[in-house]
Amino acid sequence: MVLSKRNYLVLFAVMAVLASCGRKDRECVFDPDVNDKVEIPWLSLSDSLVSIASKSDLVHLLTRHPVLRDYFFNRTAYPNDSVFINELYKRFTNPYLDTLRMDVKRVFGDEQKLREQFNEAFGNLRYYYPQVEIPRIVTVVSGLETDLFVTDSVIYIGLDYYLGPGARFRPNVYQYMLRLYSPETVVPAVMLLKGISDEFNFTNPEDKTVLADMIAYGKAYYFAKHMLPCVPDSVLIGYTAEEIAGSRENAHLIWYRLVEDQVLYATSHLIKQKYLDPRPKTIEVGEKCPGRIGQWVGWEIVKSYMERHPQTTLPELMQMKDADVLFKQSGYRPVK
Numbered sequence: 526m527v528l529s530k531r532n533y534l535v536l537f538a539v540m541a542v543l544a545s546c547g548r549k550d551r552e553c554v555f556d557p558d559v560n561d562k563v564e565i566p567w568l569s570l571s572d573s574l575v576s577i578a579s580k581s582d583l584v585h586l587l588t589r590h591p592v593l594r595d596y597f598f599n600r601t602a603y604p605n606d607s608v609f610i611n612e613l614y615k616r617f618t619n620p621y622l623d624t625l626r627m628d629v630k631r632v633f634g635d636e637q638k639l640r641e642q643f644n645e646a647f648g649n650l651r652y653y654y655p656q657v658e659i660p661r662i663v664t665v666v667s668g669l670e671t672d673l674f675v676t677d678s679v680i681y682i683g684l685d686y687y688l689g690p691g692a693r694f695r696p697n698v699y700q701y702m703l704r705l706y707s708p709e710t711v712v713p714a715v716m717l718l719k720g721i722s723d724e725f726n727f728t729n730p731e732d733k734t735v736l737a738d739m740i741a742y743g744k745a746y747y748f749a750k751h752m753l754p755c756v757p758d759s760v761l762i763g764y765t766a767e768e769i770a771g772s773r774e775n776a777h778l779i780w781y782r783l784v785e786d787q788v789l790y791a792t793s794h795l796i797k798q799k800y801l802d803p804r805p806k807t808i809e810v811g812e813k814c815p816g817r818i819g820q821w822v823g824w825e826i827v828k829s830y831m832e833r834h835p836q837t838t839l840p841e842l843m844q845m846k847d848a849d850v851l852f853k854q855s856g857y858r859p860v861k
Contacts, residue, residue, distance in 0.1 A: 553755040556649075563648040566661040567640055571684065575626045575666055577617045580610055587613075590663070597667065597674045597681045616668045621694065625685045626666050628692045632708055633684055636664060642712040646752045650719070653751070653839050669696055672706070675718050687711050701805045701816075705763055713749055713761055720748030720843075729846045735819060736789040738801055740848035743823030747831070751839055762824065768815040775811075776825065776859035779818060782810045788819070789852075830855035 570590070577583050587594035594600050603609035616622065633639055640662075647659055660680050667683035674681040686696050689707040696706055720726060721741065725748060728741050746761055753761075759769045772779065783789060786809065788800055797819075799809050804816035815821075830851055831837060845851050 554750055556754040557652040559648040559652050561648075561651070563644050563651060563659055565640065565643050565647055565659060567636070568661065568663045569636060571626060571629055571664055571666045574617055575622050577614065580614050583610060583614050583617065592674070592676070592679060593663065593665070593681060597665070597671050597683070599671070616670075619668075622666065622668055624693055625668065625688075628688050628694075629666055629684045632688050632692075633664075636684075639664075639708075639711060642753075643715075646712050646716050649752045649754070650716075654725075669694065672696070673714060673718065675715060677724065680715060682711060682715075684711075699803075702803060709760060713753060713756055716749040716752040717745055717761070719752075720745035725843050727844045727846045729848070732848060733792040734790050734848070735792070735797055735800060736852060737848040738797060739789075739819045739823030740826060740851055741823070742801070742820040743825070743827035744843055744845075746820070746824040747827045748839065748843060762821055763817075764815050764821070768813075771813060772815065772818065772821055775814075776822075777861045779810055779814065779822060780857075780859050783819075783822065825859075826852055826855045826857045829857040 570586075570593070573586060577586070587598075598609075598613060600606075600609055603612065643662060651657055651659070658677055660676070660678050662680045662682065664682045664684050666685045669683070669685055671681075671683050672686040673683070685692075685694070686706050687708055687710060688695070690703075695703055698706075726741060726744050728737065749761055750756065750758070759766060762769065764772065783800070788796060791797075800807060800819035801817060806812065807814040807816055807818040810818055827842070831842060833854065833856055
């Protein structure tokens with residue numbers, strides 16, 4: 526299984542950096558007592574790429590890392606190897622890459638803190654899934670080529686994507702999505718990709734309803750939260766403090782609109798775009814309603830189900846394919 530974060534752009538509009546959060550946002554979920562600590566194999570190629578001195582050096586490095594070459598740097602997008610190598614060599618010998626590398630050093634230092642966060646997340650993952658394979662992590666400075674590339678066995682991270690608002694160069698995305706790329710969002714992004722993948726998140730491919738997508742996203746958020754028990758909900762869902770507080774306060778009004786407009790069992794791609802895809806606002810609900818509100822409601826439904834069924838384990842939840850059954854057994858009906 527291979528996951529490219531670009532393939533899950535909808536899912537990746539999921540994080541924001543907050544200076545402060547509401548009281549509930551700071552609460553932790555169950556933090557398992559992990560006896561067998563995980564030490565993830567780690568390789569930093571940031572200096573190696575920025576220090577490329579010749580095209581032959583570049584070819585040698587990419588030959589040793591074919592996944593980096595073929596997927597992270599997207600070799601198939603180029604007509605031939607010569608064009609590909611020439612383009613990458615021009616990029617990695619451009620002075621602006623030194624600026625990116627200095628910013629990566631400033632923000633991530635020796636990457637030890639990031640490693641510890643990943644060790645915690647995958648330690649918790651192995652608590653719930655003892656047989657899961659622990660991947661190797663490779664960090665790079667990509668020249669803002671790619672943010673994440675995730676497989677079962679290896680995770681490539683373009684750290685220059687995650688430098689935050691103080692960086693000189695930022696990813697070329699919409700302004701409302703720039704806040705999603707910051708140091709605090711790296712590990713949650715990976716765990717969300719794990720949580721949405723069919724390795725863990727069982728779904729019914731024949732169910733094309735908005736509700737099915739809402740529940741799939743909700744399970745992914747619930748999964749990621751339990752891999753990172755004390756990461757604020759706002760960081761996972763990508764809402765500002767005001768947006769998440771407003772969503773909670775007005776959950777009954779949001780729910781009313783979804784029911785009134787017959788959103789849950791709709792299968793229209795247009796409706797899915799309105800309620801699930803990255804947007805600054807879900808104007809169909811209200812001018813202040815944040816985008817992807819259907820994802821947030823899906824998460825609330827999953828939380829409600831687990832509160833009503835405390836005997837259900839995380840793996841059992843993730844194996845539930847029938848979104849309609851989960852929804853009906855959740856008893857989710859927010860009231861004022």
